[in-house]
Amino acid sequence: MKRPNYLAAARAIADAADIVLTTHINSDADGIGTSLALAIALERLGKRVRFACPTRPASIYAFLPRFGMAQTIDTEVAAKAMPACDLLLSSDCGDRKRLGACSHIPHGKLLNLDHHVTNDRFGDLNLVDEVATCSGMVAAKLLDRLDVDLDREIADNLYATLVFDTGRFMHSNTDAAAFRFAARLADLGVDVSAINRALTYTKKPHDLAVTRLGIERLRVDEQEPRLAGIALSKEDIAAVGEPEDWGEMVDIPRSLAGNQVAYLMRESKDGTMTRVSMRSNPPFQVAPVAQAFGGGGHLQAAGATFPGSLAECLREMIPRLRRQLHD
Ligand SMILES: [Mn+2]
Structure with a gap:
């Protein structure tokens, strides 16, 4: 297992003025929450940020802070019509095919941020941290490298990634690091019970x-x-x-x-x-x-x-x- 290079990823972000965030098709709380957390943080760093989803994000995630910035880009034509970005930042996606139409967004470099062991390293830069519980945890470590303080909106999104990918702290990826991350986010004021309800009691x-x-x-x-x-x-x-x-x-x-x-x-x-x-x-x-x-x-x-x-x-x-x- 190659050690993930957080420094190289932080440099790629520092060098980019215009960043498009994206995630996998049928995106879930980890892909969407990670992208929204990064979007909020990168805007604070003065970046021009967009968030493109290859399939329409499910409305159950509408409670996530800044959910409204998600755009659905589900055709190659729509993707190619987007103004070019310096950096296309894919979160939680294991291979290029699962980016759907979003792989056609005109971009300089492609940064592949993920935690799946099966990730095929499709990016120009690959930040694949297989030890991380969720992509949100990879994003948090990256933001630490970029000296961005996590605020409540970022923390809410990140907590959703953690709860979702651990199956409410039930899956085998629930380890001490997951609980430390949860504690860090709770310290930032995340209403953990409200987020659990919003992710769980959503049935029609x-x-x-x-x-x-x-x-x-x-x-x-x-x-x-x-x-x-x-x-x-x-x-x-x-x-x-x-x-x-x-x-x-x-x-x-x-x-x-x-x-x-x-x-x-x-x-x-x-x-x-x-x-x-x-x-x-x-x-x-x-x-x-x-x-x-x-x-x-x-x-x-x-x-x-x-x-x-x-x-x-x-x-x-x-x-x-x-x-x-x-x-
Ligand atoms: Mn994930």
Whole structure:
């Protein structure tokens, strides 16, 4: 593991006058919160800052300070029409493909800030800190290098990144450093309970209908009861309607006592692709299964897009997931 070069990243920011922040498609609280925290801080350093998302950021994140500055740039035409920036700063994104249209924004250098072990170092500069709990923690260390004091708005955004990526301090990435970071942000006045509520109690009746569908489609593997998941066909999804965010549905199989590997499979509208989210408890890993299909993520939380129908995906993936419990 190469040590992340915070100094080089800080220099790239110091040298840039005009910075565009971006994150991965279907961006989450870590990608959005990190970008907004950086946006606020970089503006204070006198930079001209924009924030471009390759897919529309979910409205549940609207409570984050400065959320309004997020622009959706979801076509190559729109991206190429943007005025050029000196630095394109990608947060929380493991590979260039997941930047969607935003990879076409005219830029000088590309700075890749992330914490995913599967990050393929697609930037001109790569600040990939695999030890960091969340991208927000990488951003905080970078801001320390830039001598920016964290204010309440920055801290609120960073706290959201931490809570989200640790699954409210439940995932295996929850370590002492995560709690130290939480304490530092709480000292800055973050209302931790309000942010937890804003990230958690956000369901609409439709979301609960989607959850009910998930429970109906729950399947525990016949051969390997430590493996369970939810497989949703295109008809299932069409009947209930897509939620804005599939969020934590994979936690339904995970919540079963004895579960070690969980998955959520969602077939695309035309049945040619199936999106797979996977979770595991240590020491079991799901990243290798994701990587076998061009996906990525963390050792215990990963995803991939399978190039086939749900039935094909189940046939191909289930044996691989079973094997993860035995290797
Ligand atoms: Mn993250």
